[in-house]
Amino acid sequence: MELNIVCIPGDGIGPEIVAEAKKVLNKVADKYGHEIKFKDILMGGASIDVHGVPLTDEAIADAKAADAVLMGSIGGDTNTSPWYRLSPDKRPEAGLLKIRKALNLFANLRPAYLYEELAAACPLKEEISRAGFDMLIMRELTGGLYFGERKTTTENGVRRAVDTLTYDENEIRRIAIKGFEIARKRRHKVTSVDKANVLDSSRLWRAVVNEVAKDYPDVTVEHMLVDNCAMQLVKDPAQFDVILTENMFGDILSDEASMVTGSIGMLSSASLNDTKFGLYEPSHGSAPDIAGQDIANPIATVLSAAMMLRYSFDLDQEADAVENAVRQVLKDGYRTGDIMSEGCVKVGCKQMGDLLAQRI
Numbered sequence: 001m002e003l004n005i006v007c008i009p010g011d012g013i014g015p016e017i018v019a020e021a022k023k024v025l026n027k028v029a030d031k032y033g034h035e036i037k038f039k040d041i042l043m044g045g046a047s048i049d050v051h052g053v054p055l056t057d058e059a060i061a062d063a064k065a066a067d068a069v070l071m072g073s074i075g076g077d078t079n080t081s082p083w084y085r086l087s088p089d090k091r092p093e094a095g096l097l098k099i100r101k102a103l104n105l106f107a108n109l110r111p112a113y114l115y116e117e118l119a120a121a122c123p124l125k126e127e128i129s130r131a132g133f134d135m136l137i138m139r140e141l142t143g144g145l146y147f148g149e150r151k152t153t154t155e156n157g158v159r160r161a162v163d164t165l166t167y168d169e170n171e172i173r174r175i176a177i178k179g180f181e182i183a184r185k186r187r188h189k190v191t192s193v194d195k196a197n198v199l200d201s202s203r204l205w206r207a208v209v210n211e212v213a214k215d216y217p218d219v220t221v222e223h224m225l226v227d228n229c230a231m232q233l234v235k236d237p238a239q240f241d242v243i244l245t246e247n248m249f250g251d252i253l254s255d256e257a258s259m260v261t262g263s264i265g266m267l268s269s270a271s272l273n274d275t276k277f278g279l280y281e282p283s284h285g286s287a288p289d290i291a292g293q294d295i296a297n298p299i300a301t302v303l304s305a306a307m308m309l310r311y312s313f314d315l316d317q318e319a320d321a322v323e324n325a326v327r328q329v330l331k332d333g334y335r336t337g338d339i340m341s342e343g344c345v346k347v348g349c350k351q352m353g354d355l356l357a358q359r360i
């Protein structure tokens, strides 16, 4: 099979971790007889430095023409980087929002689970983590507060800023369907998270989720208020299978969920549209403080590449091979600094990539 993959190395540790994911994908291609064509495009700070904007139309066209996009991470230190002295629409994150919208990537899947081998890194009390947990956050990605009208004005010397949170029922329905479909492949439970005790957009969200639920009688649906969900994630994470939620709540809850695993450097994500096309990226950020030192953990990006093989190319066997390689490397006792524990062998980013590729 021919795989046309556009890569966005991006900023910070992005280029290092993407290089290792490519290494692993090339090994997969060799072993299973595929031909991969990689093309790199610039986004975020890397694009600002060259083009003055975080994402060019040409880069979007390249991404659109590919079968899938593999991304590292974008952005820098918001306190010190000159990128953050630009107007908000010219900053690195604007590129990410633009590509999500341009490619209609409305469904963001963020799995968060406790690795047996890394259970000691879980910051929760042992009596809570003992049960293990395995959840998937299905975050709406192209609507809500992120894409509503916004403005800052000054009236009579008083500054005022407005952001708007809008959803129409079609936007809610299509993400709800994705949530229920994926729950069918997992443990058949959807927890829809909203703030229906205050927000109209949440009341519509809840109503539409209930309508969609009628088509999935085999899936249990429950509704949870977002503040309660934030509590439940640390109190009893094992209760969750699929968490279905809007853009802003999903942004916050997915960081919380990844933190309770204790191993954010291990978590992948996929952003999908209505076709097989997707953008795959690690759940963590660009970590500018450790960039260029060959100490970043490439596993989240490698696992994002596995998600790409599974969702965009239907190559389940190959995806399994990548996920098994990760499990095997952990079993063999190799760790990057972020997940290091006593008795293990500490390795850098490149060596971790080599070890993973060897196990394909």
Ligand code: IPM
Residues within 6 Å of the ligand: 075, 093, 096, 251
């Ligand atoms: C994420 C990030 C982005 C978001 C930022 C970088 C714009 O936090 O992917 O979760 O808020 O969606």
Ligand code: MG
Residues within 6 Å of the ligand: 251, 252, 255
């Ligand atoms: Mg976020």
